[in-house]
Amino acid sequence: MMDDEIDNMKNLLELWQTSQVDFMPISDVTESMYIYCDKNFADLLNKKIELMEKHKNDTPLSIPILCGVCRSNFRYLPKNI
Numbered sequence: 001m002m003d004d005e006i007d008n009m010k011n012l013l014e015l016w017q018t019s020q021v022d023f024m025p026i027s028d029v030t031e032s033m034y035i036y037c038d039k040n041f042a043d044l045l046n047k048k049i050e051l052m053e054k055h056k057n058d059t060p061l062s063i064p065i066l067c068g069v070c071r072s073n074f075r076y077l078p079k080n081i
Helices: 002-018 041-055
Strands: 063-066 073-076
16 A cells, blocks of 8 residues: 555656646645645655655554544554554
């Protein structure tokens, strides 16, 4: 699964660098969840690829999740543990 995501990021980076079509909203001024800053988008993708490759063989951890309704703590365990 992690390898698929890394491949997706590499494909997106290649598309970003080679496409003649504006396929994503970009801005020179600001950045948000849906609008990316053209100046650093490729850097962010490269950083994500680097981090994912570095940690793809790490052991998954249990992640505590707080239920907003009853304020109970739950533990999320990935399926492969």
